[in-house]
Amino acid sequence: MAGGCVYSREDGYGDDAGNGDGDGGDGVSTSSQWKEKQQEEREKPTRPCTDFDMAYFNFYSHVGIHEEMIKDRIRTESYRNAIFQHQNYIAGKVVVDVGCGTGILSIFCAQAGARRVYAVEASDIAVQANKIVKANNLSDKVIVLHGRVEDVEIDEEVDVIVSEWMGYILLYESMLGSVIIARDRWLKPGGLILPSNATLYMALVTHPDRYSGSVDFWRNVYGIDMSAMLPLAKQSAFGEPSVESITAENVLTLPQVGME
Amino acid sequence: MAGGCVYSREDGYGDDAGNGDGDGGDGVSTSSQWKEKQQEEREKPTRPCTDFDMAYFNFYSHVGIHEEMIKDRIRTESYRNAIFQHQNYIAGKVVVDVGCGTGILSIFCAQAGARRVYAVEASDIAVQANKIVKANNLSDKVIVLHGRVEDVEIDEEVDVIVSEWMGYILLYESMLGSVIIARDRWLKPGGLILPSNATLYMALVTHPDRYSGSVDFWRNVYGIDMSAMLPLAKQSAFGEPSVESITAENVLTLPQVGME
Numbered sequence: 444m445a446g447g448c449v450y451s452r453e454d455g456y457g458d459d460a461g462n463g464d465g466d467g468g469d470g471v472s473t474s475s476q477w478k479e480k481q482q483e484e485r486e487k488p489t490r491p492c493t494d495f496d497m498a499y500f501n502f503y504s505h506v507g508i509h510e511e512m513i514k515d516r517i518r519t520e521s522y523r524n525a526i527f528q529h530q531n532y533i534a535g536k537v538v539v540d541v542g543c544g545t546g547i548l549s550i551f552c553a554q555a556g557a558r559r560v561y562a563v564e565a566s567d568i569a570v571q572a573n574k575i576v577k578a579n580n581l582s583d584k585v586i587v588l589h590g591r592v593e594d595v596e597i598d599e600e601v602d603v604i605v606s607e608w609m610g611y612i613l614l615y616e617s618m619l620g621s622v623i624i625a626r627d628r629w630l631k632p633g634g635l636i637l638p639s640n641a642t643l644y645m646a647l648v649t650h651p652d653r654y655s656g657s658v659d660f661w662r663n664v665y666g667i668d669m670s671a672m673l674p675l676a677k678q679s680a681f682g683e684p685s686v687e688s689i690t691a692e693n694v695l696t697l698p699q700v701g702m703e
Numbered sequence: 704m705a706g707g708c709v710y711s712r713e714d715g716y717g718d719d720a721g722n723g724d725g726d727g728g729d730g731v732s733t734s735s736q737w738k739e740k741q742q743e744e745r746e747k748p749t750r751p752c753t754d755f756d757m758a759y760f761n762f763y764s765h766v767g768i769h770e771e772m773i774k775d776r777i778r779t780e781s782y783r784n785a786i787f788q789h790q791n792y793i794a795g796k797v798v799v800d801v802g803c804g805t806g807i808l809s810i811f812c813a814q815a816g817a818r819r820v821y822a823v824e825a826s827d828i829a830v831q832a833n834k835i836v837k838a839n840n841l842s843d844k845v846i847v848l849h850g851r852v853e854d855v856e857i858d859e860e861v862d863v864i865v866s867e868w869m870g871y872i873l874l875y876e877s878m879l880g881s882v883i884i885a886r887d888r889w890l891k892p893g894g895l896i897l898p899s900n901a902t903l904y905m906a907l908v909t910h911p912d913r914y915s916g917s918v919d920f921w922r923n924v925y926g927i928d929m930s931a932m933l934p935l936a937k938q939s940a941f942g943e944p945s946v947e948s949i950t951a952e953n954v955l956t957l958p959q960v961g962m963e
Contacts, residue, residue: 505939506917506935506936506938506940507917507939507940509932510917510920510936513925514920519925520925523925545924545929545932547924547925547927571931571935574931575927575928575929575931575932577931578928578930578931579927579928657766657767657770660770660774664773664805664807665773665780667835668835668838668839669805669838670838671834671835671838672766672805672831672835675766675831676770678766679766679767680766680767
């Protein structure tokens with residue numbers, strides 16, 4: 444494997460990649476093309492796996508994160524609906540799932556008729572994803588690759604990329620870069636990316652309760668003047684992103700498109 | 704200053720330590736005693752400031768932590784009550800506040816009549832603590848020392864140590880060690896430590912809703928068998944400490960003393 448990421452482990456179960464069942468469908472590279480391409484790939488400098496990457500991937504090996512994401516029915520059902528709405532396109536095709544986590548989107552794709560799904564996951568949750576695939580009798584279709592998209596090898600072009608790359612305020616998880624790497628490495632010209640576009644709306648809001656609770660609070664703390672905390676408290680309370688539900692009357696402007 | 708911790712900054716405002724107002728009260732070392740003692744101190748090996756220390760102290764420079772701790776009225780008022788219940792002892796005495804944070808306990812001690820309070824704080828919140836002390840016209844009594852208890856210098860023995868060292872499940876913040884260092888460095892024989900003893904009660908509890916939400920959940924996730932997640936989910940949900948309120952009927956045994 445290219446690169447030196449400690450997460451690019453050889454666990455055995457990723458070895459199926461490239462040992463397709465020989466059905467010779469459209470887009471499968473021949474063995475010699477494959478070797479040439481791999482040679483080129485090896486010569487390209489791969490961004491090495493940093494401490495930040497390791498912390499990032501380690502975070503996603505925690506079960507609670509996946510529980511929270513999957514329990515968000517609006518999120519998970521939107522992905523499922525998108526996959527099944529594109530069932531005609533996906534059926535019989537090759538898919539790569541970038542950052543598959545527990546493998547749920549890969550399994551949806553298999554259920555939608557994908558011929559093969561490469562489920563790429565750098566964090567250790569890949570071990571569970573592989574077990575889940577087996578438990579659902581999908582090992583012949585879903586191949587879990589434990590490593591970064593930069594490092595794993597897929598020896599055919601793919602028709603579809605699915606990825607749950609969206610984070611808070613759309614871009615927070617910084618995973619879009621991995622989707623782009625996957626696209627450049629494997630996607631056929633004209634292939635499908637799910638999702639492929641997004642719109643970020645922004646609006647000015649006010650939050651007086653929070654302001655008084657976190658900022659004005661310091662003016663009188665058990666009778667002590669702690670106003671010296673105000674600059675830091677303002678910075679801390681409103682200088683960092685915050686994810687919370689607010690009521691409509693706190694929205695001061697109509698939402699505007701911030702980014703498309 | 705002994706030690707090499709990056710948090711032992713010379714901000715000017717800590718320089719008052721040792722330049723007492725010359726009232727010559729009991730326990731103030733003379734200048735030559737002081738220098739001898741400092742020489743000895745320098746020869747003792749001080750535990751160096753590690754990356755862990757830096758992350759730990761950096762955490763306490765975040766305002767939100769202090770807001771949360773101070774807003775816990777049971778916590779803050781217990782400390783205030785303890786200090787004022789010992790007002791007869793504290794009045795006219797020298798106090799050290801180990802990990803003073805915003806300086807609230809130091810100010811309570813000054814309000815209770817302490818002659819001088821050394822407020823020791825390694826995190827950058829010390830800068831705010833010093834401003835708060837000034838804003839409350841207590842600069843003549845409360846001296847903020849920005850550094851670890853291992854590193855700062857106090858040139859007199861102290862009568863009282865106050866410290867909010869208790870964390871989750873009593874010991875979680877691992878700050879007790881700093882109180883012990885302060886005691887060994889500065890406390891007069893027979894001096895007062897607030898608090899000086901604690902009792903940790905433990906009881907068996909059950910939490911069926913949490914179990915089903917975080918563990919059983921994986922048995923059927925949008926129709927997919929994710930039981931492979933169960934071992935990890937059990938470990939994650941119940942292998943780590945959790946701080947939450949539960950109802951009385953979930954407590955299965957009478958509380959037992961776990962530690963005193």
